[in-house]
Amino acid sequence: MTESAAGQAGRLLITGATGGMGRTCALLAASRGYDLALADLSQEKLEELADRCSPHGVSVSCHVLDVTQAASRDQLVTALEQTGGMDALIHTVGLSPQMADWKQIIDVDLVGTVALLEQLRPRLNSGGCALSIASMSGYLCPPDPEIEQLLSAPLADDFFVRLRDLAGAKPMLENSGLAYAYSKKALKQYVSDRAFDWGREGKRLVSISPGMINTEMGQLENEAMENYEAMRSRIALDRLGEAEDIAETALFLVSDKASYITGCDILVDGGFVARVAQEQRQ
Secondary structure (H helix, E strand, O other), X not given: OOOOOOOOOEEEEEEOOOOHHHHHHHHHHHHOOEEEEEEEOOHHXXXXXXXXXXXXXXXXXXXXXXXOOHHHHHXXXXXXXXXXXXXXXXXXXXXXXXXXXXXXXXXXXXXXXXXXXXXXXXXXXXXXXXXXXXXXHHHHOOOOHHHHHHHOOOOOOOHHHHHHHHHXXXXXXXXXXXXXHHHHHHHHHHHHHHHHXXXXXXXXXXXXXXXXXXXXXXXXXXXXXXXXXXXXXXXXXXXXXXXXXXXXXXXXXXXXXXXXXXXXXXXXXXXXXXXXXXXXXO
């Protein structure tokens, strides 16, 4: 990542900035000298967050963004073009299973996310990194070649037609939890598949898969789990993750300290997935 003219850490775009992970990333980044572009659905919440970041002496701009709307994505891209692009992106926009139905989850967590990444790609300065938030659930859903093949091309013109047809043949896809898991698995695959092309432009592409995290969204999902205690017992470090765990990892990955890391997903789950894998081998 290149430094800004003021010698600061550079210009960082954070989407979903007013959510638990996005807000924590923004405050930590501001404390480390990043100029910020904050994007989310609510102008009021963005301005409140900008006020909290500004005392650190960094510049902060606010942008209303709905990743499912092309016009909204276009407006963000245009705004970034006018300010010299960005040195890094932390994309935290997402809907969890308790927040929406299966179609909305796929539209936001996969289709809108990939569309935004591709539109922002030309605005990412050389040496920069784009990071997206995936989920440990992407490691836990059962393999399904048909679902995975369809979700590997979320920007295809007939994607939603084919998605509807596949859901008719595979009703399990209409389960919001499984739709979430497969969407996050597909996002990880996008990172892996596209990293080479991004890399030839001098840009990095990575993702983070959080585990059970103590944010508003995480609490909503935890409260809905019938087997919460059994799930929590699989965390090797015996605690829920915090938004700071994600933010620290994200800021490392978009920094020059991680300049040789691309095309991969980093699990930040306290050892949950490793424990599940161990149980499956026993």
